[in-house]
Amino acid sequence: MLRRAALVALFIGLGLAWGSSFAQISEGSKLVVYTYESFVAWGPAKFIKTEFEKQHPGIEVEFVATGPSRAMFARLVNERISGGTPADLFLGEVNDVPRAKKFGLFTPLKPEEIPNLRSVPKDLLLDPDLTIVPYEHGFITLVYDSTKLKPEELPKTFEDLTKSQYQKKLIVQNALTSSVGQSFLFWTIYNYGEGRYLDYWRRLLPSILTIQPGWSAAYKLFTKGEAPMIVSFSTDECFDARYKPLLLNSQGYRTIFGASVIKGTDNPKLAREFINFLLSPEVQEKLPDTEVMFPANSQAKIPDQWRTCAVIPPNPVIIPLEYVAENADRWLDEWARLVVTGR
Amino acid sequence: MRRWGGEQLLLALPMLFLVVFFYGPIANLLREGLTKDGAFSLEFLWTVLTDDYFRYVILFTLWQALLSTLASIALGLPLAFILTHYDFPLKRVVRALTIVPFVLPAITVALGFALLFGRNGYLNQFLMNLFGLSEPPLPIMYSLTGIVLAHAFYNAPIITRTVHAAWERLDPRYEESARALGASRFFVFKDITLPMILPGLLSGAALVFIFCFLSFPIVLSVGGGRFSTIEVEIYTRVVTRLDPQLVNYKIGAALALVGLVLSLAVTYLYLRLQGGLARQTEQLRPRSTAPLFAGVRDLLYPTKLLLWLYVLCSVILFVGPVLAIVVDSLREETAEGARWTLRWYSYIFTPNYEALVGDSPLRAIINSLSFGLGATAIAVPLGLIFAYVIARLRWAGRRLFDTLLMAPLATSSIVLAFALLRAFNAPPLRLVGSSTAVIIAHAVIIFPFIVRALVPILESLDVRLTEMARSLGAGRFRALREIELPLVATGLIAGAVFAFALSLGEMSATLMLARPGLSTMPVAVYRFLSQHSLGAPSAMSVVMIAVSAIAFILLERWGERALRF
Incomplete structure (x- = not known):
């Protein structure tokens, strides 16, 4: 009786859990984005995932957001010092990662690699080496x-x-x-x-x-x-x-949120395209309603009621x-x- | 001595499990606190032990844990008394529900406390209206009092459960004889009852002390930023203040080492105490109980009145915050004022809901239950073997061994989470992001409860029963199954339910190891809080309370039936 009960419990538990998923490490067809929880919880993550996957058939975008941006950064560092990280991109508040450069975790980008950067005002570009690309503020x-x-x-x-x-x-x-x-x-x-x-x-x-x-x-x-x-x-x-x-x-x-490409990603080109997509007007125009933030792209339209309720x-x-x-x-x-x- | 070989073999497998999934990873992380530039160094440990600020934090950690333990005893003991001596409707349900607080995420408890005890909370508003005051009279929230009460909310049920278990096993004839010989009620309690329930009380108190010692989201939320404990320091240094030289990381690891040594010392002390106090009790007659409410004339007896006053206070403290959450989940603030609504429930169960990429609340419920069952299924045999070894073998250093087994319980949850992240991130154990990783982590965290629940019972078990069975030809396994297991059934169920509850409430390791699709109920509550949907976290908390309550009631029933034959 006891043995049977224990076995049943074992099977229910392990069977259910094992079946659901197994360890997934970053592969070529997957873009893993580490971000803060509110970006996923009520931000534009779902829209971005759907649209980006539509534009890049065969590519899967996965958002990992198990804490605020500082906690995600800590996770990134811990993964890097233990056995490597599956992350390709990092989105977070710039003051949370002021020393990201010294950690050497992010890749410097060139302005021409992100065409939509042309429409981003200069006062948002806090990092001259462009390891962090601002997308909202x-x-x-x-x-x-x-x-x-x-x-x-x-x-x-x-x-x-x-x-x-x-x-x-x-x-x-x-x-x-x-x-x-x-x-x-x-x-x-x-x-x-x-x-x-x-x-x-x-x-x-x-x-x-x-x-x-x-x-x-x-x-x-x-x-x-x-x-x-x-x-x-x-x-x-x-x-x-x-x-x-x-x-x-x-x-x-000022609070500024930026995107970074993780050094050593196996998808550098795709990661840059993701950042460019993040800066495109169609995503940027989602930001006021979902993130309650101003878009970084000056070409993006802001909702009408924001003229009165959003104070600069x-x-x-x-x-x-x-x-x-x-x-x-x-x-x-x-x-x-x-x-x-x-x- | 002949059978040592078999027992060692029996031990080898679970020991290997612990070394691979706990001691190894933890040692690997704590080593960070003892090295500098790759070489051994006591610099960080020295900093932590000598700096005024850290000393303040360490002393405060001990102080609040002590106060919280005392408050938990004060609130948990009377309930154990009531459960042992009185009858009332739904007693079994109430007993099963005492464990519910344990699974609640700290953010839910903090919110429930704020709604009840806050400046604008029900209690303060009620008192202000009653006495016409202009300022809230009870500054409970955002203070040490709040921290202590919130810890008591979580932990008083532990005292209740451990003491109640000991009290029920105590043969009432001891007390009855003393009374018959003329001893007063007080002396009977002091000289007979208390010494007999003391092992239960102490084991509960030690657990509570360790939990309060390691608690950190409650300190951060109910107390606020003006309070810091060792665990809060570890969290902020390891998680939020990383620097490229990893100085804060190493200070965090050194602090974790100090914390671990302190909580293991408490564990060791209590194991010694418990060992010295253990008594063989053979209960021959069950305790008779009286109805709790015998009529209005109850109110004429001062002792009964006191009991009712306690019931009132404990209802406010234990039911109040939960009720406040339920109300919050059904309210909606609009420009015209607050009104009743079900929208938060439809909101969290809308399947195509824009947010929560890859994770629906339904999925979270299924995940929580299957992780909990899976982890318990691993932890029960693990705990049984260890408990058996500790209780049956007389060898030098077994208390030390027992203490070390309790280490997962005495380890900071943040340190454990990071240690497992690092261990599961490197080959050959690349398990990060899999449900296996989460289940193993939970099993490691919860198995000490099975051990703790079983050792005292196995130790007080009459060895002659087993010996008789063996001499009559029963094999070792058969004696275990047919004699010992049925006798420890109650303890095993209690331990398993508790372990299951701990798994349901676990958050740090789950967050660290999970990937999308593996969220659990507390994680979902936490997710909903970071949305602009004010009632949704409360609605999810209510769902969580309901699911866990049903699970506990079913588990206790099912467990009793399965083990009692």
Whole structure:
């Protein structure tokens, strides 16, 4: 009886699982794309897969997205140091991979290899060697709940935000685990400089209700009324008219997403064609609705309602990538020590 | 001594399995923390042990784990008492359901807690309305209190289950005799009951301590970024702050080594304690139970009143967050206000849904169940063999061996995930992206529970029974099957169900090893959260709760029937 039961369980378990799939390592006919989960979860991934496969018969596109872009990068590095990676392409936030060059994981590209790059504005091209090709961008700003705060009650500067009237009124993301949180930290460093940003954060902490590990969980708490302000995107109003952007110091911190070809891919030509397709107007015009981001291609049409709901801050700012690559580790370390120990 | 050969052979296969799929990969990764430029170096370990910040993090990790364990005992013990002494409708179902919290993804629990205990949560809103307050009176969320309560939500059921199992086996005549001889209730509990249930309590507490010690998504979400534990540090260093020289990676590995040594030390301590406390109990008469609710006059007895107060508190803590999730999955915020809706359920079950490339929620349910069954099917024989060896053989160093067997349980989930990724990525084990990899990973993670559930029972088993069977001509296997297995059946089922639950809830290794098409239920919850569909993760969580609850109830029933003949 027992033996039979154990055998049945064994067969159910193994049979079902074994049958489903077996180890698949990158082959010539397959393009494996590592990306962050939201690109797959509500982004344009499905459209891209369908269309690209239609244009390239016999080719299969596989998206692997088991975490935010930093986690995917960690997976890439771990695979590279153990036995090689099946990935051909990597899509992620540029501040998450500022040191990608030093890892030597990405291939530099030439502008003529990506024809659609002609329509991408120069200020988005953060990497002169083109190891990262930008395909969409946006602005990190504060967003407030207009049913909870009146316009005259809003902070206008970073300094305002530290006032006692905003005690526990702000939700931010963890700079160690979230791209948005990291951008917010870099933004304060942009304004206060290396010398004074920690002092600013010391004064800001009482205004912060919670530092959440990711944007999604933080946004959920915001919509549930836990706090009236959150660090988010300048395009949030397009999604829900109650939530409006709030520009501190008239700024917004740039967030740019880029695509890279993995060094050693057996499909370099196909990978470049994929990036070019990503930059084509037909994909780019999908980005506002699916990613809630601005397309990098200036030829791409933007939905009409975006003219009113998607705010482009008067002063978009960003710390240069090579400066970030040099210092990010120390900044994150100092920041973590401050918020955890309070010192 | 003659039979040593056979036993060693019996041990060789599972040991090989563990070396290949656990010790090897883990050692390979931890080695990173002990090398610099390819040579042995204590630099990173030294940094971790001497730096003020790391010391703060290590001490905080121990402190929150201690508080969480105490809270779990405080909340889990009374329920064990109720389950042992009282009868109430659906008691078996309630007992089976106590394990449900265990499978919930941390993001679901964090959300349930926020909806219930948050500043704008039901409890604070209720109290503010009741007393006309302008500020939320209970600052539970985003604090150490929140972390401790969330850990208790997960882990109090462990205390309940281990203590309840010990209490049921305790012969009530000991207590009855003491009472008859004039001892007060308190002294009976202190001098008779407590010492007898202590092994169960301690083993549960040690498990809880280790789980809380290693917990990290709860710390990150319920506590928030102002709290950091060893596990959080490992995660941020190994995953989010990689540098080309791999300095953070190596610091992470060194931290993992410190964490592993600490949690193994706890394991060893508890095995020693348990060994010293183990008693042979032969229960001859089942315990009589009284109805929990005997009428309104219950409220006149202070002890009964206290019990009801506990029931109220535990309903708020254990049922509240789950109920809040259920409500959230049925609500929709619109410009005109919130309203009831089923759209999140139709949303997650729409087959041609634009998102989730290659993974439908239905697929995730099937994957979860088949991975869980597959892993349990590997873990049960594995655990049985080890438990048998530990309980039956008297050899020096068996406690140490036992401790080492518990290592998968005491290992950081992130480290295990990366170790297996690295191991499964290199020939000859190129298994990354296959369901085999996920099932093996789960089996490695869960088999210690089978061992833990069986060893105490096998140790307290009367050896004479087996000897009698053998002397009457039964073979070794037949004695095992017909004498020992039926006697340990309850423990084996409890362990298997627990192991199955652990597999259902596992996320780190699954995420790391899975490719599209291999998502499990917690992964689907996590996926839905990263969409702009606010009620969908809650709806998926409710589906997950329902599927696991049914699975646990069926598994317990089916298991009892299969083993009780």
